[in-house]
Amino acid sequence: MTVTVPAHPEPVLRVSRLSKTYATRVVDSVDWQLAPGRVHALLGGNGSGKSTLLKMLAGVVPADPGGRIEAAGHRLASEHWTPQVAAGTLRFVHQDLALVDGLSIADNFGLARRYPRSRWGRIDGAGLARHVAAQLGRHGLDLDPQRPVASLRPTDRALVAIARALDGIGDDATTLVLDEPTASLPVDEVAHLFASIRTLRENGHSVVFVSHRLSEVAEIADDVTILRDGVVVGSGPIGQFPEERVVELIAGHPRATVAARSRPAAADDAPVVLDVRGVSAGPLRGVDVRVRRGEVLGVAGLMGSGRSSLLRALFGDLGDGVSARIDGHEVEIRTTGDAVAAGIALVPEDRARDGAYLDRPLWENLSAAVLSRYRRRGRLATPAERADAADAMRTFGVRAPSVDAPLGALSGGNQQKVVVARWLRAGPRVLLLDEPSQGVDAVARDEIHTLVRDAARAGAAVVVVSSDLDELEALSDRVIVLLAGRVARELSGPDVDRNVIIAAMHAPGVDP
Amino acid sequence: MTAVAAPSPARTVSWRSVAERYALVVLVAVEFVLFAALPRSGEVFVSALNLRTLVANQGVALVVAVALIFPLAAGIFDFSVGAVAASSSVVAAAAVVDLGLPVVVAALLGIGFGALVGVVLGVLIAYGDVNPFIATLGVATLLGGAIFAYTAGLRITGVPAGLTSIGSDDWFGVPRIVVVSAAVAGVAWWLLSQTVFGRRLFAVGSNLRATHLLGVDVRRVQLLAFVASGVTAGIGGVLLLARNGGATSDSGMSMLFPALTAVLLSTIVIDLGRPSVPGVVVAIFFIAITVSGLTLVGTPAWVNQVFNGAALLLAVGVARLARSRGGAAGRP
Numbered sequence: 001m002t003v004t005v006p007a008h009p010e011p012v013l014r015v016s017r018l019s020k021t022y023a024t025r026v027v028d029s030v031d032w033q034l035a036p037g038r039v040h041a042l043l044g045g046n047g048s049g050k051s052t053l054l055k056m057l058a059g060v061v062p063a064d065p066g067g068r069i070e071a072a073g074h075r076l077a078s079e080h081w082t083p084q085v086a087a088g089t090l091r092f093v094h095q096d097l098a099l100v101d102g103l104s105i106a107d108n109f110g111l112a113r114r115y116p117r118s119r120w121g122r123i124d125g126a127g128l129a130r131h132v133a134a135q136l137g138r139h140g141l142d143l144d145p146q147r148p149v150a151s152l153r154p155t156d157r158a159l160v161a162i163a164r165a166l167d168g169i170g171d172d173a174t175t176l177v178l179d180e181p182t183a184s185l186p187v188d189e190v191a192h193l194f195a196s197i198r199t200l201r202e203n204g205h206s207v208v209f210v211s212h213r214l215s216e217v218a219e220i221a222d223d224v225t226i227l228r229d230g231v232v233v234g235s236g237p238i239g240q241f242p243e244e245r246v247v248e249l250i251a252g253h254p255r256a257t258v259a260a261r262s263r264p265a266a267a268d269d270a271p272v273v274l275d276v277r278g279v280s281a282g283p284l285r286g287v288d289v290r291v292r293r294g295e296v297l298g299v300a301g302l303m304g305s306g307r308s309s310l311l312r313a314l315f316g317d318l319g320d321g322v323s324a325r326i327d328g329h330e331v332e333i334r335t336t337g338d339a340v341a342a343g344i345a346l347v348p349e350d351r352a353r354d355g356a357y358l359d360r361p362l363w364e365n366l367s368a369a370v371l372s373r374y375r376r377r378g379r380l381a382t383p384a385e386r387a388d389a390a391d392a393m394r395t396f397g398v399r400a401p402s403v404d405a406p407l408g409a410l411s412g413g414n415q416q417k418v419v420v421a422r423w424l425r426a427g428p429r430v431l432l433l434d435e436p437s438q439g440v441d442a443v444a445r446d447e448i449h450t451l452v453r454d455a456a457r458a459g460a461a462v463v464v465v466s467s468d469l470d471e472l473e474a475l476s477d478r479v480i481v482l483l484a485g486r487v488a489r490e491l492s493g494p495d496v497d498r499n500v501i502i503a504a505m506h507a508p509g510v511d512p
Numbered sequence: 513m514t515a516v517a518a519p520s521p522a523r524t525v526s527w528r529s530v531a532e533r534y535a536l537v538v539l540v541a542v543e544f545v546l547f548a549a550l551p552r553s554g555e556v557f558v559s560a561l562n563l564r565t566l567v568a569n570q571g572v573a574l575v576v577a578v579a580l581i582f583p584l585a586a587g588i589f590d591f592s593v594g595a596v597a598a599s600s601s602v603v604a605a606a607a608v609v610d611l612g613l614p615v616v617v618a619a620l621l622g623i624g625f626g627a628l629v630g631v632v633l634g635v636l637i638a639y640g641d642v643n644p645f646i647a648t649l650g651v652a653t654l655l656g657g658a659i660f661a662y663t664a665g666l667r668i669t670g671v672p673a674g675l676t677s678i679g680s681d682d683w684f685g686v687p688r689i690v691v692v693s694a695a696v697a698g699v700a701w702w703l704l705s706q707t708v709f710g711r712r713l714f715a716v717g718s719n720l721r722a723t724h725l726l727g728v729d730v731r732r733v734q735l736l737a738f739v740a741s742g743v744t745a746g747i748g749g750v751l752l753l754a755r756n757g758g759a760t761s762d763s764g765m766s767m768l769f770p771a772l773t774a775v776l777l778s779t780i781v782i783d784l785g786r787p788s789v790p791g792v793v794v795a796i797f798f799i800a801i802t803v804s805g806l807t808l809v810g811t812p813a814w815v816n817q818v819f820n821g822a823a824l825l826l827a828v829g830v831a832r833l834a835r836s837r838g839g840a841a842g843r844p
Binding site for chain 2: 315335336339341358378379
């Protein structure tokens with residue numbers, strides 16, 4: 001890169017000795033600065049203090065006294081930093097984008113900033129539309145302001161949210177904080193978002209980029225700061241931080257030597273556990289799935305290719321049911337009950353919506369899939385259930401204060417481990433996982449991968465759907481690539497590689 | 513973030529949660545002592561007759577409130593329990609008075625009618641995807657109209673002593689209606705807290721999709737919740753007939769409100785945020801003792817209504833507070 005950065009440019013944001021104490025100190029005397037015109041990745045596991053640090057910068061969480069925040073001419077003791085001051089220099093785009101789907105782009109702008117009014121307080125719709133069109137134009141978005149947000153493709157949604165965040169800053173350079181902007185984007189659209197981020201950088205804006213996907217960080221970031229247990233454990237230009245070192249710093253110990261690729265592939269002569277032919281539900285157009293004992297089958301594909309639909313169809317949650325052979329036995333799967341009876345387990349993509357009882361204690365969540373084991377003469381043996389749940393918590397590495405803690409009080413990674421562990425306790429023959437490490441930090445991700453591999457080693461047939469190609473590469477013995485509801489390619493051996501997968505997702509049948 | 517909580521705050525939190533769980537129980541005890549000690553109410557309040565009436569009067573209310581727990585556990589407000597109890601009492605009265613059927617058969621018909629309404633509601637809501645609010649309110653209104661059509665606004669009298677004795681006589685010094693309603697509550701407690709059915713019912717209420725993806729037939733669970741509710745409300749109706757000695761043309765909506773208050777109050781007892789049978793028992797005592805005590809002290813009649821409304825709001829508010837603290841504790 002030929003961009004020359006002055007040796008010591010005046011930072012756009014400087015925090016010193018910033019701390020936050022709840023019951024324990026979650027952010028501990030952090031010094032951090034942000035150079036102008038740079039993309040700065042902020043990394044850290046769940047519970048590292050990353051979210052709290054951002055919330056303090058936004059002014060929504062008051063910092064402990066004693067620190068100092070300097071930005072855009074303001075020099076304030078940390079406890080005097082307010083959302084109003086923060087809004088002058090920092091703009092935030094949250095992970096869920098905070099867009100109202102049912103309303104137009106213009107209304108989404110109006111709600112967030114201020115509706116222009118004509119006389120008698122009536123909303124000046126035409127004025128708003130003109131303003132919004134101009135704002136969208138500044139970011140190279142050619143979209144009709146009256147279009148409902150729900151009709152936008154994922155990248156445009158993210159870009160609209162960014163344009164809205166930057167509305168009203170004029171031409172001044174500002175700092176944009178993007179919290180996991182790529183989490184809900186299909187892989188092929190990430191490039192579009194990155195192009196927009198680079199444009200912002202060229203226009204002198206600074207970007208704080210939060211992500212769990214380290215390959216993306218390596219691609220877009222200029223600088224990186226890593227937090228662990230509320231302390232900055234590493235900071236500097238991205239060149240000094242190769243992925244191995246980043247993971248080590250996030251985890252606090254050397255990466256577990258999982259040696260994914262050197263592991264012996266499932267033997268080709270192992271018996272077939274799951275055999276399904278011609279699945280045609282939802283967008284699927286006749287998909288065959290065969291998984292051997294101990295094998296991990298990865299499923300790749302763009303959004304809308306039918307990835308998640310395949311798992312739901314196999315689990316009896318979509319379509320009119322499938323005929324499958326499991327361990328050689330013919331079974332009809334019409335309902336989720338049939339699937340469970342046949343020894344199939346599904347870890348769903350949306351944990352909060354489809355998997356977790358957030359208000360219930362850990363032990364109830366852990367035994368939800370094996371409840372009938374505890375039936376004693378029509379009654380539940382709750383003490384045994386709780387004791388076994390405590391054992392399971394240790395076996396599966398769930399970190400929580402006690403089995404009585406509500407699931408909602410755990411970090412995302414631990415919640416996900418609970419949902420996976422719940423099914424592993426049932427000893428499924430077929431384990432279906434939909435985005436098993438979405439929104440989970442690098443450490444928990446490795447732990448979940450270990451659980452999945454152990455399940456395969458114990459003899460289960462595993463199917464993993466993921467939009468995270470590193471994950472597919474790390475876990476899969478074989479990958480099928482879906483395109484428009486059909487299997488476009490089947491990759492095995494050395495072809496289980498992110499570059500081959502990404503090529504197959506876009507150009508069916510063309511060898512890279 | 514709170515995954516690694518320090519040991520000392522964990523202790524104080526658990527102490528506070530114990531205080532929260534049993535606050536209403538303590539309040540009931542305090543009230544009892546207070547009304548017994550006050551010179552204006554004391555003597556009458558603790559007299560055997562008042563205590564007997566106090567408890568016996570709550571038998572029907574307890575059973576109707578218990579009927580409300582089943583659908584609420586599955587996350588559905590059922591506005592029909594009062595109307596089901598009222599119509600079951602009319603069915604049983606009509607069977608025994610107008611058709612001259614034996615008392616036992618009449619009682620079973622009344623309970624069976626409740627079960628039938630439960631099946632209809634369950635099919636409409638679980639399998640027909642009708643909005644539960646509209647379905648239960650619609651059925652309640654319809655039943656109210658049917659009661660009025662059948663009774664023509666008059667009271668059905670002439671219920672034989674075989675039935676009314678359940679409402680007014682004793683077994684070994686305990687009002688029979690109290691024994692029967694305690695038995696109903698006991699069975700409901702068993703079903704809700706000790707069985708796989710109960711666990712699944714609450715699981716559906718906590719996260720329907722997750723329960724479905726665990727292979728549970730959630731529609732069947734919802735249907736069974738309404739059947740259980742209908743049977744229980746039907747028993748409540750028969751007890752109402754036994755207590756009153758006749759069936760009135762009342763639509764039963766007046767029974768819904770106290771039941772709702774008791775069930776919502778039960779969500780702040782013992783297991784915070786979810787209704788329970790022991791919680792309902794405590795809540796029913798709380799309301800009954802307060803109303804009886806205030807009446808004896810000589811407060812004007814409107815105080816009762818204000819108290820009922822305030823209790824309802826308090827229950828909803830406290831339950832919400834407990835939930836938000838439990839759920840949001842560790843979110844980043």
